Amino acid sequence: MTGSPYLHIRSVQKSYKGALALHDIDLAVEQGEFVSLLGPSGCGKSTLLQILAGLLEPDRGQIQLDGADITHLPPWRRNIGLVFQNYALFPHLSIRQNVRFGLDMLGMGRAEAEKRVDESLEMVGLDPSLSRRPGELSGGQQQRVAIARAIAIRPRLLLMDEPLSNLDAVLRHKVRLELRELHDRTGITTIMVTHDQAEALATSDRIAVMQSGRILQFEAPETLYGAPATAFIAGFVGSPPANLLPVTASGPDSWTLADGQVWQPAAILAPKANGAEAGRACLIALRPETLSIGTTGEGGLPARVAAVEFNGGDRLVHAETGGTRITVRIAASQAITGPDILLFPPQQAPVLFDAATGTRL
Amino acid sequence: MKQTPDIKPTATALLVAPAAILMFGVFVLPFLFLVVLSFWSQVPGSVGIVPGFTLANYARIIGDGYYLGGLWTTLWLSGLVTLLCLVLALPLARWIVLYAKRSKGLLIGLCILPLVCGALLPTLGLVNLLSPLGFINGALKSMGLIKTSLPLLGNIAGVSIGLVQAFLPLMILPLISTIERIPHDYEKAAMSLGATRLVVWRRVLLPLMLPGIVAGSLLVFCASLTAFVTPQILGQGKVVTFASLAYQQAAMVLDWPFASALGMVMLLFLALAGLLGALVSRGLGRRT
Amino acid sequence: MTSRFSKAMLLAAVLAILLFLLAPILVLILSAFDSGNVFRFPPRGLSLRWFEAAFNHSEYRSSLWISTVLGLLSTAIAVGLASLAAFGLVRGKPSYRLAMEVLLLAPLTLPLVVWAIALLSIYAQLGINGTLPGLILAHVTITMPFAARIMIATFGEIDPNLEAAAKSLGASPWQVVRRITLPLALPGLLSSTAIAFLVSFNDVVVTTLIAGAGWITFPVRTFSRLRTEGIDPTTIAIGAMIVAFTILVIVFGQRLFQLSRRL
Numbered sequence: 001m002t003g004s005p006y007l008h009i010r011s012v013q014k015s016y017k018g019a020l021a022l023h024d025i026d027l028a029v030e031q032g033e034f035v036s037l038l039g040p041s042g043c044g045k046s047t048l049l050q051i052l053a054g055l056l057e058p059d060r061g062q063i064q065l066d067g068a069d070i071t072h073l074p075p076w077r078r079n080i081g082l083v084f085q086n087y088a089l090f091p092h093l094s095i096r097q098n099v100r101f102g103l104d105m106l107g108m109g110r111a112e113a114e115k116r117v118d119e120s121l122e123m124v125g126l127d128p129s130l131s132r133r134p135g136e137l138s139g140g141q142q143q144r145v146a147i148a149r150a151i152a153i154r155p156r157l158l159l160m161d162e163p164l165s166n167l168d169a170v171l172r173h174k175v176r177l178e179l180r181e182l183h184d185r186t187g188i189t190t191i192m193v194t195h196d197q198a199e200a201l202a203t204s205d206r207i208a209v210m211q212s213g214r215i216l217q218f219e220a221p222e223t224l225y226g227a228p229a230t231a232f233i234a235g236f237v238g239s240p241p242a243n244l245l246p247v248t249a250s251g252p253d254s255w256t257l258a259d260g261q262v263w264q265p266a267a268i269l270a271p272k273a274n275g276a277e278a279g280r281a282c283l284i285a286l287r288p289e290t291l292s293i294g295t296t297g298e299g300g301l302p303a304r305v306a307a308v309e310f311n312g313g314d315r316l317v318h319a320e321t322g323g324t325r326i327t328v329r330i331a332a333s334q335a336i337t338g339p340d341i342l343l344f345p346p347q348q349a350p351v352l353f354d355a356a357t358g359t360r361l
Numbered sequence: 362m363k364q365t366p367d368i369k370p371t372a373t374a375l376l377v378a379p380a381a382i383l384m385f386g387v388f389v390l391p392f393l394f395l396v397v398l399s400f401w402s403q404v405p406g407s408v409g410i411v412p413g414f415t416l417a418n419y420a421r422i423i424g425d426g427y428y429l430g431g432l433w434t435t436l437w438l439s440g441l442v443t444l445l446c447l448v449l450a451l452p453l454a455r456w457i458v459l460y461a462k463r464s465k466g467l468l469i470g471l472c473i474l475p476l477v478c479g480a481l482l483p484t485l486g487l488v489n490l491l492s493p494l495g496f497i498n499g500a501l502k503s504m505g506l507i508k509t510s511l512p513l514l515g516n517i518a519g520v521s522i523g524l525v526q527a528f529l530p531l532m533i534l535p536l537i538s539t540i541e542r543i544p545h546d547y548e549k550a551a552m553s554l555g556a557t558r559l560v561v562w563r564r565v566l567l568p569l570m571l572p573g574i575v576a577g578s579l580l581v582f583c584a585s586l587t588a589f590v591t592p593q594i595l596g597q598g599k600v601v602t603f604a605s606l607a608y609q610q611a612a613m614v615l616d617w618p619f620a621s622a623l624g625m626v627m628l629l630f631l632a633l634a635g636l637l638g639a640l641v642s643r644g645l646g647r648r649t
Numbered sequence: 650m651t652s653r654f655s656k657a658m659l660l661a662a663v664l665a666i667l668l669f670l671l672a673p674i675l676v677l678i679l680s681a682f683d684s685g686n687v688f689r690f691p692p693r694g695l696s697l698r699w700f701e702a703a704f705n706h707s708e709y710r711s712s713l714w715i716s717t718v719l720g721l722l723s724t725a726i727a728v729g730l731a732s733l734a735a736f737g738l739v740r741g742k743p744s745y746r747l748a749m750e751v752l753l754l755a756p757l758t759l760p761l762v763v764w765a766i767a768l769l770s771i772y773a774q775l776g777i778n779g780t781l782p783g784l785i786l787a788h789v790t791i792t793m794p795f796a797a798r799i800m801i802a803t804f805g806e807i808d809p810n811l812e813a814a815a816k817s818l819g820a821s822p823w824q825v826v827r828r829i830t831l832p833l834a835l836p837g838l839l840s841s842t843a844i845a846f847l848v849s850f851n852d853v854v855v856t857t858l859i860a861g862a863g864w865i866t867f868p869v870r871t872f873s874r875l876r877t878e879g880i881d882p883t884t885i886a887i888g889a890m891i892v893a894f895t896i897l898v899i900v901f902g903q904r905l906f907q908l909s910r911r912l
Contacts (some may be wrong), residue, residue, distance in 0.1 A: 075816040080817060102818030377743070383730060389752070391771055392767060466907055471670075471671065478842060489690075564811050583758065617769065
């Protein structure tokens, strides 16, 4: 190892019909990592995946894989496995022929190829004796065939484009665990595109959050959740995501809420402790599960309960404070006494964003 | 993936070019040549052409009651055929979309049969169907309903029947594709709101089918206006349509400039029909 | 009015309309078996004598041969060109796609007889009137829209991700075409070949104007005889066979590769 990353994306730029789809993307992925590209539709994550697969060429920038420049290598010379949202199984070939396709392209001998097909199908939990056509399988099974086909060629990189979004909710949960287990068993460096933050959090070693053709943050799930780099990420990651309370510093010790109400929080949450000069408009990120509810005490935010959702193990309380809707997660056993409550943020340094730019203070 | 991998613009152009050049050269250019030719004249008694501007061909069409009469017959015949096709195609198309399940493909296949059989072969069958000794007259006579044969050939009736049969598919296909796009719930919704079957048709179904009706009507009208094989055989020379006049000039008299002028007149009326169709669909588009 | 009753009424109307639509073809087939010189109903006798006559008639045999050769050559060219163009338009998504589709489909909407008049005079100027190349060019033109329409629909139905998947599995562009695109386009290719051949084989409108004396196809021969001598029962027998063949092509085409889906 020379110390350079296994997959290195450097200053990659791509425009579509005059509009910039990817903006100076830099990304370094280590061998054996499971990385997610997470973002809303149109953020450029699929474009980046296609550039990695070689289906699109970047306008500029470079892609290095395992020390070699593959920027201009055609897809059929890259040895990169690709799994599609709609699986893209060849309908005119049987399941085994689908899995064997890449091996035939490599010119592998019959006996060896058949053995590899067996291994790959077993790896994804399918019966290798399946002789049916892809159209006769359920969505979940088709998904497994697609993965078996991609890993049969022992790819240097496995790319998955929204692999779970065509499955129903129950199956999606099950398959995402299997994806992670498969990755741990094979050790194939994997890049998954998804718009589902829960999926990304559950499976990935690191997540690159993308918006408008840029990578906003590339971190481990825990970091992304606990220390989001921008207000967009805070409001996107988590279910439900963090509350973003708009506030303006009205002095060293107090904030003004959106409706003009003045809030005097605990010292650690005050403008002075967070470097916000008077008049600075900010967003405070408040995770639903870190807020607590009470009726008396210092530094509480007065709020009015609008709705309560019972979720089995917990309750989500939706409350109105200072003109903003805030969601709080409390234990199902905790009772709500009346419509007027006080919300208490945790006694720790808050995550604070500049209201205008959305960047961390 | 949302953005599919494209092929390069130069490769696209190379793939499309051969067909495009052929269609432009062999199909579009002749129409341009037709415009020019219609203003030239024929060397009398030969196939030679004098390339000098003249309005003589057009003057001859307008000045001669024979051609104007043919034009008038053709226009109202085409209108009649279009209307008949519409009346017959509506229930058929609707039934195929709503009720034909497994037989749908086969029914559509049968409907296009007259299209791929060409103009001639079905007409041969029609002659035997309509002739004085033919199927219909023979059947009616043997049932004792008529004594002498009904005249079904050599008149407008025969020609209309032939044209309707030949061009019904042109109405059915666009109708099927528009009806397929109308959600079946609309009808139920309208009826749940208290609309009677008639109101449902008038206020919901027909307006939604209109694009198909306009497209189909245009196709049938244009095809009837320019048909000459069916009118010649079934009309037995007694029904003179405009296209058969043009055909005679081109194939027998060999006066191509005059045939071109007749062709231009047909194009003019087709353009007018197209314009009318566009106005109808736009007008209704604005109303909804 | 109950809905079951109205459905039965609709069904009756539909059957009547279908019968009307197909009556000429049914009568054509039926009358081929009539033994008389002039068809009359009810038939006086049934025989196969006209079929026999048809096979022994050298003039018809040669014009059927001409129709077949012309149909095969034109179909091959039209389907080839239309497939290339359709693939380019569907996969390349050029800005001129719509204009190109209008151009390729134009012969379906513009009057062929008017076009043939112009073509006739151009061919006369070029001296290719009544030649095989001239006929083939014309037949490629009239069959092109059918082939183009079916092929555009065919390629539109093939998921481009399949081609991308094959590439990622190591297939070169040529291997993608041979192992993925062509096998998947095969039903469309067969459909367009069948339809284009039938259209070319049965055309009379264009061919009668430009065929000349050397390349008289079966429909042209029949048409010109019809105007001078009336219906010849031999023609009926041949026509019945052609129509039967056409029906077979459509029915089997529908069964085997869902021909009507892309029309």
